Ligand SMILES: [Zn+2]
Ligand SMILES: [Zn+2]
Ligand SMILES: [Zn+2]
Ligand SMILES: [Zn+2]
Ligand SMILES: [Zn+2]
């Protein structure tokens with residue numbers, strides 16, 4: 038508690054708009070007196086603490102551009118967060134989120150949203166999640182998605198989409214609408230096929246990354262992947278593949294089994310008893 | 313080019329025994345039955361070495377039409393069979409490669425190895441063509457010819473320079489000839505002035521020409537320009553870098569030059585900036601859109617075009633203020649070691665704070681063969 042207070046007092050004194058409070062053993066906002074009145078701060082970094090909740094009044098810090106809660110124990114978010122007018126980067130990675138609040142997608146300026154390593158899936162997203170048009174990067178790795186909602190195609194400015202190690206069975210064809218995308222991470226899922234629309238995106242230039250490893254791909258995709266990602270894209274552009282893919286879509290059999298054991302995830306562990 | 317060359321010697325490719333030596337592999341040894349089929353009906357055949365007749369069904373070596381007992385088809389020096397059938401011939405005798413080199417091949421004056429094939433005889437020594445080089449610029453001299461200058465083999469250009477240095481005269485960087493009068497200095501080299509014209513009026517220059525530094529503060533001088541003295545003196549009035557006409561109204565100063573407002577344009581779309589922000593790269597100016605499109609250096613954190621130093625890693629770029637750990641926001645520099653997680657930088661301390669279960673999976677993924 039005193040460690041956090043010391044940082045706050047110093048920041049107030051010199052008017053530093055960037056607050057670093059990581060790894061201070063903080064488990065509640067009450068341990069940071071006066072923080073919610075520091076209206077001028079632009080960055081608040083609270084990584085590696087033990088926060089469980091975020092007070093709705095945090096949204097009063099209307100000048101915040103970067104808000105970082107990486108590696109806490111947050112289970113719920115206040116709806117007010119989405120109203121923060123200047124928030125550009127929100128890091129909620131390594132927490133215990135099972136859902137996002139209603140209206141979460143209302144951020145007016147959010148560019149980077151990091152939700153890596155939580156317990157989220159398609160049914161825990163609010164209806165307007167894919168309305169964050171300003172989003173440049175969406176990190177959803179280490180979650181529990183089986184399907185990616187087709188609304189993902191609304192994210193016209195999205196450059197980075199990470200879905201590493203979820204339980205994805207299918208990728209919607211709307212992924213082909215992400216005209217600015219240059220990084221797609223799909224490794225460690227249960228994918229067998231890719232929508233041919235993916236091949237309409239420029240994923241082979243030197244500035245593009247497409248990660249496909251560790252999926253139970255159908256043999257021709259697996260074979261092409263051995264040679265390289267560009268060969269996969271060439272292959273899924275072919276008429277033969279389109280035919281196979283359409284047949285696969287219309288007569289979908291049982292999906293491949295889950296392969297990642299998530300029972301040990303820290304995001305799943307019951308909250309430790311407070312002493 | 314000066315013509316007063318003395319002590320000139322030109323390396324002529326010299327034909328030595330090695331060049332006449334034919335490298336021959338033994339034709340397949342005849343099987344015992346073969347002679348009866350292929351040999352002349354006269355039947356009388358003699359070994360080229362011992363002159364003995366061949367016994368019927370005896371093995372015969374045929375090399376270029378000459379016949380040998382296998383035990384006679386050996387190196388003239390060591391009397392052993394030729395390794396892999398390769399031999400060298402000199403004055404009618406055959407040698408294995410080793411003995412041939414020891415006996416006849418010259419040694420290269422530079423690398424000390426035997427010279428097989430083309431031998432360059434020059435400067436009282438033998439050389440591989442690759443090893444006989446200009447003592448100043450290292451150019452291969454075998455086909456260019458060389459000039460002996462104070463016991464060094466030099467190419468023609470270096471010889472001119474070396475001689476000029478001796479007389480205190482300059483060598484023109486363009487034509488390599490000696491400069492008789494005052495030379496023109498331009499972009500760090502010296503020239504005959506008459507190779508250049510005034511950037512403004514086009515007149516042929518003399519040694520009074522002025523070099524104008526076009527980008528103050530830049531150490532590179534490849535944008536410097538030359539003006540005749542008259543034009544240089546008139547340059548109190550700014551000259552537009554695009555149309556070369558004097559600028560009477562508003563002047564834009566950028567890229568170390570002056571421009572008419574409407575002539576200072578994006579190098580890609582050619583639209584004038586008209587006071588809007590522009591971005592410079594390699595001496596050209598671009599509008600924001602085209603700068604991104606062409607160079608793509610937007611900071612991952614602030615999403616602004618990076619003006620100064622750029623950190624590039626993990627398929628991304630960062631400005632100097634924002635290259636930081638993605639988990640704790642602590643600044644990093646080019647020496648900071650970091651881990652890569654989903655192509656984001658993670659400092660060592662943060663990585664160690666990760667759940668061990670996650671670290672284990674990340675480690676495993678990194679051990680997979682890279683694609
Ligand atoms: Zn020998
Ligand atoms: Zn040599
Ligand atoms: Zn030379
Ligand atoms: Zn002139
Ligand atoms: Zn002009």
Ligand SMILES: [Zn+2]
Pocket residue numbers: 578579580581582583598599600601602603
């Ligand atoms: Zn332009």
Ligand SMILES: [Zn+2]
Pocket residue numbers: 611612613614615616630631632633634
């Ligand atoms: Zn930046």
Ligand SMILES: [Zn+2]
Pocket residue numbers: 637638639640641642658659660661662663
């Ligand atoms: Zn860190």
